[in-house]
Amino acid sequence: MAHDAKVAVLGTGIMGAAMARNLLSAGMEVRAWNRSREKAEPLAQDGAEVAGNPADRRGRRGPLRRGDRGGARLGGPGRRLPGCGAGA
Numbered sequence: 001m002a003h004d005a006k007v008a009v010l011g012t013g014i015m016g017a018a019m020a021r022n023l024l025s026a027g028m029e030v031r032a033w034n035r036s037r038e039k040a041e042p043l044a045q046d047g048a049e050v051a052g053n054p055a056d057r058r059g060r061r062g063p064l065r066r067g068d069r070g071g072a073r074l075g076g077p078g079r080r081l082p083g084c085g086a087g088a
Contacts (some may be wrong), residue, residue, distance in 0.1 A: 008033070010054050012040040021046055031056060 005028045009020040012034040020030050024047050033051040034040040040050045 005029070006031070008051070008056075009048075010034075012043060017043060020048055024048060 007023050007028050007030050009016055009023070009030055009032045012020060012032050016032075016034070017039075020032050020043050023030050024043075030043070030048040031051050032040045032043045032048045033054050033056060037050065037052075040048075044050050
């Protein structure tokens, strides 16, 4: 992934927040979303943009999200998450 990439991280618990901070440290632009906005807000101090909903990932690669069975998954076109309408 290019260092000038724009990435969306959906889910900013322990693992998601750490991934977002690592991406920020690598020079990427990160937009973070979490069901509980207060869990995503500390990432703003590190340079992330906090999204109001999961569809706010427009213009970003991803979403980067934790898989149902652990691990991270990078979604892409045609691999929408619930709550992300067409074009998201």
